[in-house]
Amino acid sequence: MSARRTRVLELAVLGLLYEAPLHGYELRKRLTFQLGAFRAFSYGSLYPCLKEMLRQGHVSQTPQAEGSARGGRRSRIVYRLTDTGHEHLHGLLTEVAPATSDDECFGVHFALFGHTGPDVRLRILHGRRDRLHTRLADLRARLAHAPGPADDYTFELYRHDAESVEREIHWLDGLIAREQRDARSRPGPAPPRPGPPV
Amino acid sequence: MSARRTRVLELAVLGLLYEAPLHGYELRKRLTFQLGAFRAFSYGSLYPCLKEMLRQGHVSQTPQAEGSARGGRRSRIVYRLTDTGHEHLHGLLTEVAPATSDDECFGVHFALFGHTGPDVRLRILHGRRDRLHTRLADLRARLAHAPGPADDYTFELYRHDAESVEREIHWLDGLIAREQRDARSRPGPAPPRPGPPV
DNA sequence: GTGAAATATATCGGCCCGATATACTCATAC
DNA sequence: GTATGAGTATATCGGGCCGATATATTTCAC
Structure with a gap:
């Protein structure tokens, strides 16, 4: 209770x-590159997040002379998953799925689909699609009893927004269909593939 | 210096x-309805914002028995623009245009286009389009040297995102063209139209 | 060698959200 | 007649995340 709310960044990290295993700077780069597109994930969020995760024992840091193959560029604190x-990651990936309420949150979850099973993927995709349907209905309701024809900018914004939502729903439909097809051909969760340390 | 950063909510209010003139509850409803679509603009932001604007003298409150045509439903604090x-609104609408960096901020600015002149509208639209072009180039760069063909979810996310950005750019192109056409036919800022008090 | 740019860690102020508390009014059901 | 729930209305608190900023070091171009 009262515990942290969404914590997208935690999941992403x-x-x-x-x-x-990665150090902060590289982490930020990958955050921007792989999960960016929307949010920046600034250092102002990243380092406090890492600190908190250290406190909770979810990561460990190695402030070493390791890999000091000459130079070594300052100290370089490398963070490693404990x-x-x-376990915490696994829990977040599976349990938190229905709470994936906002746009950015979905993006991060989606980008991490490689680490999850098909069941989790389908749940998240369905959840997202449901939310978009709700929003589309909402937008259409506003468009229905909106005032002027074309000179109203709010109206124009809603029109474009509704189209975008429609397109994303269509996109999700395709992904869901593909996921279900794949699930039939090879059941069981996808094997995770941890890479080599950096 | 050090002053408040973006303050979309301030502009919206x-x-x-x-x-x-409106009271908080009605304000929130219109905030959600007219400028919503993306953000919620919760009371947790609205009331502190109103308090701050009171402190700065941008709005005045009327905690009255006014309109107590029986009932009156609690006190009802009506806020009115001073x-x-x-002046502050006018300044924000014109000066702050290039700082319109994020999505929600653009949405609010756009929804308030009825209060601005064509020059401001064009500057904001151009600014938004420029930013989207940058982002599109970024997305395409990522798509170019991305790894796998189709099994990579990040890749798929970028693909869909790039399409959305392309579509929005096209949308903006249309709006800009229309705006320029209109500007030629009738120059000068559009006359604002304050409505009756509520 | 000097300056620009990349690498790297860290903090601070602050916007805004979501949850929550409170209280009053009205309709409907029981 | 009274419980129940929904709508109206104001307000606070904790906290996530951002943007700006400070500070060092290294590397490369010129």
Whole structure:
């Protein structure tokens, strides 16, 4: 109770560290590159998040002379996923699915689909599609009893927004169909593939 | 310096109060309805914002027995735009245009286009289009040297995202063309139209 | 060698959200 | 007649995440 709310960043960091141990700077780069597109995930969020995860024992840090093959570029604190962190990641990926309420949150979950089973993927995709349907209905209701024909900018915004939502729903439909097809051909969760340390 | 950063909510509230004096609850409803679509604009933001705007003298409150035509449903604090608030709104609408960096911010600015002149509208539309072009180039770069063909979810996310951005750019192109056409036929800022009090 | 740019960690102020508390009014059901 | 629930209305609290900023070091171009 009262515990942390959404914590997209936590999930994102756990997901990235699951693939390989990383230091903060590289973490931020991958955050921007792999999960970016929407949010920036600034250092102002990242370092406090890492600190908190250290406190909770989900990651461990190695402030070492390791890999000091000359130079070494300052100290370089490398963060590594612990066993509890791994469990926590698994929990977040499976349990938190229905809470995936906002746009950015979906993007991060989606980008981490490689780490999840088909059942979780389908649940998240369905959840997203349901939310978009709700929003589309809402937008259409507004468009229905909106005032002027074309000179109203709010109206125009809604029109474009509704089209975007329609398109994303269509996109999701395709993904869901593909996922269900794949699930029939090979059941069981996809094997995760942790990469080499960096 | 160090002053407040973006303050979309402030702009939104000023814009709504410009049309008519409102109380908090009604303000929130219009915020959700007219500028919603994306963000919720919860009370947790609204009331502190109103308090701050009171402190700065941009709005005045009338905690009255006014309109107590029986019942009256609790006290009802009606907020009204002051002269300084009106000036502030005008300043935000014109000066802040290039700082319109994020999605929600653009949405609010766009929804308030009825209160601005064609020059401001064009600047905001161009700014938005430029930012989307940057983002599109970024997405395409990622798509170019991305790994697998279709089994990569990140890749799929980028593909869909790039399409959405392309579509929005096209949408903006149309709006800009229309705006320029209109600007040629009737120059000068559009006359604002404050409505009756509520 | 000097300056720009990339690498790297860290903090601070602050916007805004979501949850929550409170209280009053009205309709409908029981 | 009274419980129940929904709508109206104001307000606070904790906290996630952002953007700006500070600070060092290294590397490369010129």
